[in-house]
Amino acid sequence: MKHFLVTWIGTAIALIITANVVPGFFIKSFVAALVAAIVIGLVNAIVRPILGILAFPVTLITFGLFSFVLNAIALMIASALTPASYGFIINGFGAAFLGSIVLSIVSSIINYFLRVIE
Structure with missing residues (x-):
């Protein structure tokens, strides 16, 4: 647990950092980042495997x-599923694409340091 x-919490912090780096990627508050982190986790657990299977030939090529x-599509789906009142908004595919790359790097670094502290 x-x-x-x-x-x-590490993913929420990474979302806030990504929102400050990537134009078109908006997080309103830390609560919005926590909600967005849950939605991203659910999308990655449920929708992303289906997308991965369907897109396997293209990924292989x-x-x-x-x-x-x-990753960008999954992030856009998570943004669409998050209630607008929370303030997790991604404007366009370019922001989602760049945001997914930055989010992956930043969350990996943050989670690495948080695991070292544990």
Whole structure:
């Protein structure tokens, strides 16, 4: 349970950092980041595997580079599923694409340091 909470908070912090770096990627508050982190986790657990199976031929042909596009699509789905009142908004595919790359890097770094502290 502790690991889940640490990962959840780390992802929320990574979302806030990503929103400050990527234009078109908006997080209103820390509560919005926490809600968005839950929605992103659910999308990655439920929708992303289906997308991965459907897009496997394209991913294979592009030597895995299409997975960046799948990450961006999953992030856009998570933004669409998050209630607008929370303030997690992604304006366009370009922001989702760049945001997914930055979010992956930042959350990996943050979660690495949070696991070292545990």
